[in-house]
Amino acid sequence: xxxxxxxxxxxxxxxxRAALIKLLFFAAALAVLPIASFFLSSKYIWAGNANYAAxxxxxxxxxxxxxxIVLSVLEDRQSLAGADERREIExxxxx
Numbered sequence: 001x002x003x004x005x006x007x008x009x010x011x012x013x014x015x016x017r018a019a020l021i022k023l024l025f026f027a028a029a030l031a032v033l034p035i036a037s038f039f040l041s042s043k044y045i046w047a048g049n050a051n052y053a054a055x056x057x058x059x060x061x062x063x064x065x066x067x068x069i070v071l072s073v074l075e076d077r078q079s080l081a082g083a084d085e086r087r088e089i090e091x092x093x094x095x
Contacts, residue, residue, distance in 0.1 A: 022068075026068040030065070033060050034058070034064075037056050037060040038056065038057035
C-alpha cells in the first residue's frame with residue numbers, strides 16, 4: 001500500500017513541476033514576445049507606424065494567452081483520462 005502512495009506522490013510532484021515549468025515559459029513569452037513584436041514590426045513591417053505595431057503586439061499577446069489556455073485544457077483532459085484508466089484498473093483488481 002505504501003508503494004502505491006509513494007508512486008502517487010511522485011506522479012503528483014511531476015505533474016506540479018510540469019505545470020510550473022509551463023507557466024514560467026508562458027509568463028516569459030508573454031513578457032518578451034509582445035514587446036519584441038512591437039519594436040520589430042514597427043521598424044521592419046509598418047515603417048514606424050506605432051498604431052499598427054501596437055495592434056501587432058496585442059495580437060501576439062492574445063495568441064500567447066490562447067495557446068496557454070488550449071494547452072492547459074488539453075493537459076486537463078489527459079489527466080482526467082489517466083484518472084479514469086487508473087480507476088478502471090483498481091476496479092478490476094478488486095474483483
